[in-house]
Amino acid sequence: MKLLRRGAEAELYLSEEKGKKELLKRRVSKGYRCKELDEEIRSGRTGLEARLLNEAKKFGVRTPQVYGVDKEEKEISMEFVEGSRVKDVLNMGNFEGICERIGRDIAKMHSFDLIHGDLTTSNILLHNNKLFFIDFGLGTHSKKIEDKAVDLLVFRKTFEATHADLMPLGWEKIIEGYVAKMGSEGRKVVEHIAAIEKRARYH
Ligand SMILES: Nc1ncnc2c1ncn2[C@@H]1O[C@H](COP(=O)(O)OP(=O)(O)O)[C@@H](O)[C@H]1O
Ligand SMILES: [Mg+2]
The missing domain is CATH 3.30.200.20 (Phosphorylase Kinase; domain 1)
Known part of the structure; x- marks a missing residue:
């Protein structure tokens, strides 16, 4: 071993x-x-x-x-998933499609009230052009828009820090995929992210 x-x-x-x-x-x-x-x-x-x-x-x-x-x-x-962490392969060349697919996959979880709890590009692997999600040890179940919004907001914070060069388009693509897959509830979650941030600014 x-x-x-x-x-x-x-x-x-x-x-x-x-x-x-x-x-x-x-x-x-x-x-x-x-x-x-x-x-x-x-x-x-x-x-x-x-x-x-x-x-x-x-x-x-x-x-x-x-x-x-x-x-x-x-x-x-x-x-063992061969391949690389998305963190290491998300470069300027081909990030848009991958980001959109990340958003779609998060929407699949959130549609079924599964909150990942630790979304980062180190916890997503890419193998044969397919995404694999790992590291669910902080996951939870929740129907709440708030919990889904926080899951995404935490992801955005690490995404911004790790992939500053891909901002803002990379994050926009993630949200685009998320809303495309999740529909009206997805739009509510995204609106709620903005509300949380506004709340944070006034505290
Ligand atoms: N099933 C797997 N296949 C390939 N690599 C993995 C696998 N699980 C984890 N890794 C690698 O190990 C790293 C840490 O694993 P992770 O489950 O995220 O643990 P931690 O809780 O320490 O972050 C991942 O970022 C990835 O590089
Ligand atoms: Mg991890």
Whole structure:
């Protein structure tokens, strides 16, 4: 097993068995939390992430196939998606189509009241020109326009910071895809983003 990446809360390992590549995501202990709470958070997020990876698939969003979950060890084993993070491939050349498709995929989740909770271009992979969403450990279910708007607003903040050179068109394409897929509820969510920002400015 090879350590692939050490993320904010997890270690990602790559292993290969009989030619099949497998990714192991292990949530590691955070020393600053009390032990019981730390265990509970890590196993809770592990279980949630595995469930939501499967759920998103039903809504037509590509995610890695989950092979196994071990809440005791705080581990998920899943399909290794070859290819790159959208963060690394979203360059000036061909970003518009990808951004639009990102918006459409978020709309698929939001239409079914699935809130991703940590949308960033590091949590979307591109393989064979297909998008895969990962990292659902902070996901939730909600029908609320507010929660959908916050999901998008948090994404926009990181998008602006990571892809300043693609602004504003990149973000406009994401919203274009989102509204095209989600229809009138999508427009309400987008209007609500503006309302949240206005509220924030006056506080
Ligand atoms: N199934 C996968 N296939 C390929 N790479 C992955 C997979 N899951 C995670 N990664 C890589 O590991 C990184 C961190 O994984 P992620 O689930 O986002 O953990 P974290 O919670 O630490 O952000 C991703 O940005 C991606 O580069
Ligand atoms: Mg991540």
